[in-house]
Amino acid sequence: MLDLLSPALQDPILSLSVAFREDNRAEKMDLGIGVYKDSQGNTPIMKAVKAAQQQLAESQTTKSYVGLAGSEAYNQAMTDLLLKGTDGYSRSAAVQTPGASGALRMLADLMYLAKPITTVWISNPSYVNHKPVMEAAGLTVKFYPYFNAETKQVDADAMIDALSKAGPDDVVLLHGCCHNPTGADIRPEHWQAINDLAQKNGFTPFVDIAYQGFGDGLEEDANGLRLLADSVEEMLIATSCSKNFGLYRERTGASIVIGKNAQEAGNAKGRILQLARATYTMPPDHGAAIVETILTSDELTKQWKDELDEMRGRIITLRDGLSAALAKRTGDTRFDFIKEHKGMFSMLGLTQEQVAKLRDDFGIYAVGDSRINVAGLTETRIDYLADALIAVSK
Numbered sequence: 001m002l003d004l005l006s007p008a009l010q011d012p013i014l015s016l017s018v019a020f021r022e023d024n025r026a027e028k029m030d031l032g033i034g035v036y037k038d039s040q041g042n043t044p045i046m047k048a049v050k051a052a053q054q055q056l057a058e059s060q061t062t063k064s065y066v067g068l069a070g071s072e073a074y075n076q077a078m079t080d081l082l083l084k085g086t087d088g089y090s091r092s093a094a095v096q097t098p099g100a101s102g103a104l105r106m107l108a109d110l111m112y113l114a115k116p117i118t119t120v121w122i123s124n125p126s127y128v129n130h131k132p133v134m135e136a137a138g139l140t141v142k143f144y145p146y147f148n149a150e151t152k153q154v155d156a157d158a159m160i161d162a163l164s165k166a167g168p169d170d171v172v173l174l175h176g177c178c179h180n181p182t183g184a185d186i187r188p189e190h191w192q193a194i195n196d197l198a199q200k201n202g203f204t205p206f207v208d209i210a211y212q213g214f215g216d217g218l219e220e221d222a223n224g225l226r227l228l229a230d231s232v233e234e235m236l237i238a239t240s241c242s243k244n245f246g247l248y249r250e251r252t253g254a255s256i257v258i259g260k261n262a263q264e265a266g267n268a269k270g271r272i273l274q275l276a277r278a279t280y281t282m283p284p285d286h287g288a289a290i291v292e293t294i295l296t297s298d299e300l301t302k303q304w305k306d307e308l309d310e311m312r313g314r315i316i317t318l319r320d321g322l323s324a325a326l327a328k329r330t331g332d333t334r335f336d337f338i339k340e341h342k343g344m345f346s347m348l349g350l351t352q353e354q355v356a357k358l359r360d361d362f363g364i365y366a367v368g369d370s371r372i373n374v375a376g377l378t379e380t381r382i383d384y385l386a387d388a389l390i391a392v393s394k
Helices: 014-022 048-058 072-083 087-091 099-116 130-136 157-163 188-201 220-229 262-277 287-293 298-330 351-360 377-392
Strands: 092-098 120-126 140-145 172-174 203-211 236-238 251-258 346-347 371-374
Touching: 048 262, 048 287, 072 087, 072 092, 072 099, 072 236, 072 251, 072 287, 087 092, 087 220, 092 099, 099 130, 099 203, 099 236, 099 251, 099 262, 120 157, 120 203, 130 140, 130 298, 140 157, 157 188, 188 203, 188 220, 203 220, 236 377, 251 262, 251 287, 287 371, 298 351, 298 377, 351 377, 371 377
Parallel strands: 120 140, 120 172, 172 203, 203 236
Antiparallel strands: 092 251, 236 251, 346 371
16 A cells, blocks of 8 residues: 555645755854744743643643544634634634644634535745645635735735626635735735625635734734624634744644624534544643633733834844845845834745745845844844845845
């Protein structure tokens, strides 16, 4: 049987980490994989997370099973974080999942179970795992225009025009904030236009919000999602605690469904639990227990929010510093888009050959589409990166 298998293609992002580790150059820089790093180049454990872990170590009395839905207190806390105060809040249901990728897959399976002819529209470009997950569930995938390679911003007119053709058999997958891989975010007026189209044409919005708090702020980053939740009859949400709680390896996420009413949302949750039973059965508990501990404590919630504000502020400072360093070297504003983008990533518009030259000549690892993780940069390496970008751009 196994001799029938051909070698698998390497993951375009995760494979970079292997190549980076095997690179012996002292000046090497990993701007590929999407993790936040501090000024020393480490991915830290947040102080609020450490405090919550200590509480759990002292208070937990069992490692028995939690259940198919994971922690219901965690599910409620995540629903509160995203939807409290919206019309959709009272007609929503949540299920803890193994990270946002688990949430994406459970919702994709749910879509196929409910309506196998569903077409999922995703942005061009989009998170590298969106298309494979949707297609693995049996769904059809289409792309809508998103990124303007010249302006390095959202091509809003082309996006809205394409989405005007989506209908009742379609699901439109949107990045809630901090678009991966481009860093270019949808403006409020365009969220409103998408909301109007969803109500007029009947397509279902699906918001993947993996970076809440890394863009304009914890509340501000959820504005587009909340606008939709206030207005549409049905909606799907995938969320993650990997970035804003720094729980990368704990695989902590959630699927949230908004239905026409609470009963329909509950029916959808029951179906997700059936799908989970046939896939992974139960999500890992530790990360969810940490998040639940933080979000149910006023003191820890404040500490976490303060730390998150510091992380976001540092990313903005790195963006401003890199943009200024490039402007100084070029004498123009062509790299100003870097300080205008949101969150961890920016797509620089380099060719694959230029990205390869960055790696081969300077030890700087970026994704082949020229996505860099700004949050992987350290303050002392800004000038080195700027010099390298100028060199490969000539």
